[in-house]
Amino acid sequence: MKKTKPDTLSFIPFPSAHGEAIKPHDAYARLARRMVITSLFISLAPLLLVLAITLNRYDSTTREKIYNNLSAVVEHNRAEIDAFLKEKTSNLQSLILFSPPEVLQEPGVMESHLRRLRRVYGPVFEDIGLVSATTGILTSYAGPFRLGAADYSQAEWYLEFLQSNQTHAVSDVFLGLRGMPHFIIMVKAIDNNGKPWILRATIDFESFNTIVRNLRIGERGFVTILNRQGELQTRPLQDISPHTEVYQKLLNSPSGDALIFHQAKDKNGHNQIYVAGFLKNGEWMLISQQPESDAFSDLIRTRKMGIFLFMGCTLVIAFLATRFSRQLVHALQRKEAEKQMMNRQVIETGKLASIGELASGIAHEINNPVAIMVEEAGWIDDLLAEENPDQIKNMDEFRTSLNQIRTQGQRCKEITRKLLTFARKSESSNEALLINDMIREVLPLCEPRARYAQVSIETRLAPDLHRVMASRTEVQQVILNLANNAIDAMENEGGSLSFETVNHDDFLEILITDTGPGIPEANLKRIFDPFFTTKPVGKGTGLGLSICYGIIATMGGKLEVESMMGAGTTFRILLPAIREINVDEENSFHES
């Protein structure tokens, strides 16, 4: 590849996006991928670590808090229920203290006591009755049921209470004679005759139940009371089967004040947290249970939020990493391409230089033999002139041949002359030049040819053009060369040739445009190659543009070509401008 067609007006042309791949494209893709992965890892790993640690810490503290909460609730309620039962018991105890059994047997006394109790404590006491501890017969009763002289001698609670040496007791829940679940509080008493009695009161199951039922934990947590046999002492909020393994396990734990924590799956497969504590001297057990999802709903929500946040961050980071990596790789690619371009230019210049050396060598070596050949031809010509033309059969042929030798010798001379121009090192002196003046000086040289080829010449020269440091003759040579090429291109059909100069920040631009037939794409690439020519054999040496390129390159500028078939060709010269200050200094120096 030689020179690229410039697609932007910049001093150092960037390779176009569709330009040939300098390195395999997937190498860059691989690099980008690696960068993305690395940056993802670097940014996500600490994030993940922090998140994991935080969630873990949060998890454990939350769990601790929840357990503390649960135990507090259970502890509190256990105390509450114990206090309730104790209070009711002491109510009965005080009642029997002030109204001994013989008083209670008097008609109306029981009723008035029940009324008083209900008035003071609410409808907790359903009924009260006095049972003989010897016969088990209900002797006195106040309450809504018509129990008559009920015989409790076979009742479980009665027997149990008699056997125990306790002065008071609370029974488990049972159906009893009335066929409804209830439990009773009993107190032993001795009358004046030394006969033992039992004062029993039925606690309104519903009101007790309400106390326990109202103990709710969280949204779906609740509390139940079981006795040692695993029978429900309250009606729980949710249906539970107290004979399942979980409850048995809890009930089998050693009695004491300590709370028991347990976690297990319920029948629906949900994880439940159980906190249990014994009450009523270890006869009953208060069990609170709460689904884990409920207890840890906060924790789960936080965890979800953390994961969601992490996902969000990951997405954002991934996006940014991809974007930046791509940008970086793109920049890298561009830099690389730029470097390649520079290298190519250096190689190009080097190539021209070595061709130059070669050319000068060839020129010297060719020149002498050619000179001798031309002289020999001249000598033959001289000798022929002495002969009688009539005696020589092919006299005309000889003359034509000799002329040809002379002509071709001249052609060789022309080639070597241009080769040497091309090879010549820039020894001509540089000066601050106004390109506009150069163009004006060259124009008269092209005008006769242009007129002959019916080419009109226009100029659009920027006023106040920057000066350039260059050799006068070289600049003229370049302009003349390009102008002549343009006129050659338009020789057949005529057209217009325009010279334009444009000022830029630190460089200037010279445009030489023709309306000729244009240069085919294939030729554009080789147009600055030495010896590349499209002119007929003998007409051009193919060195003109090469020389121009070399001259502009040594001036630190650029020579570019743009062409469209059928529309014309533009040669663009970019030359570095010298700073105006320098010119002013120079002027003031001259003036002083």
Place this chain on the structure above:
Amino acid sequence: MIKRKVLLTDDETGFVETLSKRLEKRDFRLAAAFSGDEALRVLAENPWVDVVILDVKMPGMDGIETLSRIKLEFPLVEVIMLTGHATVETAIDGMKKGAFDYLMKPCDIDILTAKVDEATARKKAHEEKIVSAKAMAIANQRGD
């Protein structure tokens, strides 16, 4: 017409031989040399030489040096430099050092002849001036 008397100096033997033959055909009186040293020697042996045609690029003593020596030893002899293109600057340099003119190889024989004529004419003019100056000097000495 005065016979043109020329010394042809070039390291290219073929060139010298052929050009000599052609110039002799044109009624030149010729001497030939193939190096700078030889040119000086031939000049010393053949004082009739009016014009030296001197190739700029020669091995050993090159054209410019030879020119300086000729101008030093034979100031009246005119020198026409013969050059390839690479040495145009050298040829111009030579003219500053006293060469009469320069020609490019390969050169047209007629142009060469014309140049030789001009050079000869100048040399003759110089010589005449010297002769008349000498005559004047002698006349002055005689006190006329």
